Amino acid sequence: MRAIVFENFKTFPSLKDVDKPTPGPGEVLLKVAGAGACHSDVAIYDTFEEGSPGAQKPPFVLGHENSGWVEEVGEGVEGFTKGDAYLVYGPIGCQRCRACSRGQDTYCENAATNPYMGIGLGRDGGMAEYVSVPARNLVPLGDADPIAAAPLSDAGLTPYHAIKLALPQLAGGGKYALVIGLGGLGQLGVQILTALTGATIIATDMKEDAMATAEAAGAITVPGGPDQVEQIREITGGKGVDAAFDFVGVSGTIDAAMRSMALQGRCTIVGIAGGTFEWSFFTNPYEATLTNTYWGTIEELHEVVDLYRAGQIEPEVERFSLENGLDAYRKMEAGELTGRAVVVPHEA
Ligand SMILES: [Zn+2]
Ligand SMILES: [Zn+2]
Incomplete structure (x- = not known):
């Protein structure tokens, strides 16, 4: 499948072919609806060096604000229907500490020893045709437009x-x-x-x-x-x-x-x-x-989706195909974006 990959520090990302992910135990494979481009991605590939606070070891697929449709579920996962739309909570903590217990993986007490910070942050993200994520990180979107919703998982x-x-x-x-x-x-x-x-x-x-x-x-x-x-x-x-x-x-x-x-x-x-x-x-x-403050909790992401479904918030998005996805970062760096850039791998 095609994906936008952060290959090395101080290096502009590449659009390339990578293996389609297989959902592991407890995970759900999503067909990506939208993946928002964030200024912190620019920090990841352009500002940080190995060892900088927040730096994540390359290579991995970028994209930490994602939405998608259920494609396949991994071992032990139940309660999901193929084709249903979900928004993805990006951070992944240890799942054992007090912060993770309250759905606040951003403030995980074991952050220093976790293998990565989250989806698109050290582990493969959503700037691709498919992304595999822990079932716990999925917030249902119902009949709301998942492409316009993608930025809500971070920018909202x-x-x-x-x-x-x-x-x-x-x-x-x-x-x-x-x-x-x-x-x-x-x-x-x-x-x-x-x-x-x-x-x-x-x-x-x-x-x-x-x-x-x-x-x-x-x-x-x-x-x-x-x-x-x-x-x-x-x-x-x-x-x-x-x-x-x-x-x-x-x-x-x-x-x-x-x-x-x-x-x-x-x-x-x-x-x-x-x-x-x-x-x-x-x-x-x-x-x-x-x-x-930094990002938010899973429970709060449910509340953000409630606001969105009630029509009380509406992100302004500028869509890019996956093949033109690198332009999202070029325009961001040049300050030329009018709304949040969202990469849309599967055009309807
Ligand atoms: Zn971000
Ligand atoms: Zn934790």
Whole structure:
């Protein structure tokens, strides 16, 4: 079968022929409906070196946000019908520790000794005609479109998890949320905030069209620039935002988020750009917290699918055939994508 393979560090991936996988015990073979291309794939093949935190040993098929139709089940698997559509939870932990027990494989206590981080992250992913995944990682999509759903497993789940943890700050009237960075995750972040909270949403990005999309989803936008924080604080009547979500994570965006915070607010850094921030007792608004977060839980992915099936969130996707799949990464690197790039191996 054809697949997009990460072959070596600092090397652009290749489209090539590989063996079609066989589902192992407890696994389900999916005919891939959609596989989303993520910025962290670029980190995998372009930024990381062997031994970098998060680096996964090549070679493997890329694609960690996947959906597909059941094709075949492995030994011991029951309850699946051929042709049914599922979304795939990407992380795979040890399945024994406390974090894995609550469906939060992302925070597996045995991560250091696990053979890989997940599907498309050290083990073969969904940028291929078929992918084999543990049955436990499948979330049913029912009659919802699996191709448009593919990005939900990362670009939907990651902001959902971050926002859910900030709901105490956003409950009640007169609350403000700030979204920094309006790529795939940020746009879904605006939609999820609209669905889950009554907060006024302020969104910012360097791209005009991205801000227009966020405005159409109900956000007030503020452009980047020297008086950005002043403008954000003015919208909130001077008090600042109750929750901020930074989907970029460079030093400048963390700084802008923290200078926009209200007393007792929660600032979550989601973007993995690795920026730093200087903290002081005297400049931090009292009890404002600065934290990070990573991906989400299996249970939360069920909730994200519920939002999608209820029509409350809709990822904007740009489709690529598998044969043109490498263009998804080329366009991502060039900043030319308008929606989340989804590779569609089997055109209907
Ligand atoms: Zn990702
Ligand atoms: Zn574990």
